[in-house]
Amino acid sequence: MVQFSPEVIDTIIRAAALLGAGFAMIAGIGPGVGQGYAAGKAVESVARDPEARGNIITTMLLGQAVAESTGIYSLVIAIVLIFTI
Amino acid sequence: MNPGPQIVFYLFGKDYLPITDTLMVGWLTVVIILILAKYLTSKMSIRPNGKQNVAEFIVELIHGQIEPMLPNEGWRFLPFIATIFIYIGFSNLISLIPGLASPTGDLNTTLGLALTVFLVVQYEGMREYGVWGYIKSFAEPVIFLLPINVIGELAKPISHSFRLFGNVVGGGIIITLVYQAAPALIPVPLHAWFGFFVGLIQALIFGMIAIAYISVAKS
DSSP states (O other): OOOOOHHHHHHHHHHHHHHHHHHHHHGGHHHHHHHHHHHHHHHHHHOOOGHHHHHHHHHHHHHHHHHHHHHHHHHHHHHHHHHOO | OSSSSOEEESSSSSSSSSSEEEHHHHHHHHHHHHHHHHHHHTTOOOSSSSHHHHHHHHHHHHHHHHHSSSOOOHHHHHHHHHOOOOOOOHHHHHSSTTTTTGGGGSHHHHHHHHHHHHHHHHHHHHHOOOOHHHGGGGGGGGGGGHHHHHHHHHHHHHHHHHHHHHHHHHHHHHHHHHHHHHHHHHHHHHHIIIIIIIHHHEEEEEEEEHHHHHHHHHH
């Protein structure tokens, strides 16, 4: 049985927290895909009906903001992991 | 580098009533908005001149966002939504001044705003359906959905506040990192992006999601 000193255990915990922060940001893929899809559909809609440009942009921004939630959660978790441990 | 509120001084001796930089910059924002509003609306006339046009443009812009989602009630909700929109907008813009941290980069500010929206949403729901009718609407269409609906309702202010907080803090961290690598010229476009564009868009989105929550509670 190997006994680790408290400094070594502290370093391991810090390293694990930083790794966890990196893994948490994998969730950034989802909002990227989602927001890009919404923007692409908005471009198609504007091309089809340029009159409704203002309404389409407002709706697109609202949808993207909601799609962003999961990415923001992962960002908050990563910030907590980096700065509190 | 430590995000979050920094304690500047204590109001009553040691460890009592800490005053954070969020509070001070927040009140500075309020004073700036008050002075600007007073200046823009002084000497109003039927035929608007330069500064009155700016004030009318802002009011019309926000009213134009509310009216499609809450028909015929645009003017009733305008004071509340416009307060949120203008306060968050100026809070995000004030971080362009070096040395001032944005008040919205503190979860206390955004959670306070989101809880205010939450209370207004509950009040509007009860005003529309009556207290008992509104509570009963959580148990529809079947009673088994009650816990899920309640949790979904309670998650709204959390996601609402985290969205603004995460955007502002994330931008601030990226700018700080770039400042450590390149202290001059290179961070300027980042300030334009995170300060102006993301800041104003997030203010608009916070207000619009508040409108969406109210209109969901009323429909």
